[in-house]
Amino acid sequence: xxxxxxxxxxxxxxxxxxxxxxxxxxxxxxxxxxxxxxxxxxxxxxxxxxxxxxxxxxxxxxxxxxxxxxxxxxxxxxxxxxxxxxxxxxxxxxxxxxxxxxxxxxxxxxxxxxxxxxxxxxxxxxxxxxxxxxxxxxxxxxxxxxxxxxxxxxxxxxxxxxxxxxxxxxxxxxxxxxxxxxxxxxxxxxxxxxxxxxxxxxxxxxxxxxxxxxxxxxxxxxxxxxxxxxxxxxxxxxxxxxxxxxxxxxxxxxxxxxxxxxxxxxxxxxxxxxxxxxxxxxxxxxxxxxxxxxxxxxxxxxxxxxxxxxxxxxxxxxxxxxxxx
Numbered sequence: 123x124x125x126x127x128x129x130x131x132x133x134x135x136x137x138x139x140x141x142x143x144x145x146x147x148x149x150x151x152x153x154x155x156x157x158x159x160x161x162x163x164x165x166x167x168x169x170x171x172x173x174x175x176x177x178x179x180x181x182x183x184x185x186x187x188x189x190x191x192x193x194x195x196x197x198x199x200x201x202x203x204x205x206x207x208x209x210x211x212x213x214x215x216x217x218x219x220x221x222x223x224x225x226x227x228x229x230x231x232x233x234x235x236x237x238x239x240x241x242x243x244x245x246x247x248x249x250x251x252x253x254x255x256x257x258x259x260x261x262x263x264x265x266x267x268x269x270x271x272x273x274x275x276x277x278x279x280x281x282x283x284x285x286x287x288x289x290x291x292x293x294x295x296x297x298x299x300x301x302x303x304x305x306x307x308x309x310x311x312x313x314x315x316x317x318x319x320x321x322x323x324x325x326x327x328x329x330x331x332x333x334x335x336x337x338x339x340x341x342x343x344x345x346x347x348x349x350x351x352x353x354x355x356x357x358x359x360x361x362x363x364x365x366x367x368x369x370x371x372x373x374x375x376x377x378x379x380x381x382x383x384x385x386x387x388x389x390x391x392x393x394x395x396x397x398x399x400x401x402x403x404x405x406x407x408x409x410x411x412x413x414x415x416x417x418x419x420x421x422x423x424x425x426x427x428x429x430x431x432x433x434x435x436x437x438x439x440x441x442x443x444x445x446x447x
Contacts, residue, residue: 180212
């Protein structure tokens with residue numbers, strides 16, 4: 123059997139609440155060993171090792187924990203006895219962690235994230251099956267070189283494109299117009315497609331030494347949004363991501379202000395709309411002061427911009443990475 127390391131970070135999968143109920147619970151209460159005890163059949167899939175990195179609500183995940191998690195995965199990769207890694211994680215920010223790892227880990231070893239929408243104490247908790255399938259996927263030769271993956275509700279997602287789309291249902295992540303990578307049937311893996319964008323070993327950021335990330339913030343456009351927030355962002359952050367309306371749009375006053383700020387700041391224009399693509403705009407950005415986020419959500423655009431700023435402030439190079447990664 124393969125040897126799989128489970129790195130636990132907390133989240134709902136380790137949550138505890140009133141027995142049988144799925145609402146009003148505290149995340150990150152059970153240790154990973156407690157969760158494993160609820161899935162005895164997992165021992166038939168692989169030899170399991172566990173690491174409790176932290177035990178927090180995923181809203182308390184931060185950049186230092188991302189870096190620590192990345193370092194742990196690299197340590198696992200150096201161990202010839204380890205064949206793959208599973209990361210248990212809260213669903214609220216799972217897509218951010220998955221995207222960061224997809225761009226920064228330097229290995230083709232399978233890395234699979236999973237979690238749950240119901241706490242461990244709920245009736246019909248979804249965590250045990252998700253964890254079972256995540257281990258099965260991490261132990262599969264098909265997952266090698268596929269980039270960082272995630273498993274939820276029998277579906278395989280790429281770390282690049284996964285997006286939480288429902289705050290309530292157990293099937294909380296969307297396939298979207300890019301499609302899933304495949305499906306799980308119990309412990310059987312069925313890949314239907316693969317990501318063609320650079321990731322892991324082919325990512326320009328995977329071989330970097332990362333100790334601290336540049337400070338990048340997101341500013342949200344809404345009707346009559348105050349200009350002063352832009353001055354605050356420019357003062358406090360090295361890079362700015364806008365979550366605009368439509369295809370990354372905003373009012374004329376913001377457009378004029380961005381033209382001034384762009385002389386000294388890197389600004390990425392993304393959209394608050396869940397589906398679609400942000401391209402260059404001859405109307406909202408006639409001087410090409412901003413960099414289109416293309417298919418990336420505001421929070422994923424923030425992560426990519428942080429990594430880009432570690433290498434360069436050349437806007438053409440950063441634009442190229444947003445177009446091609």
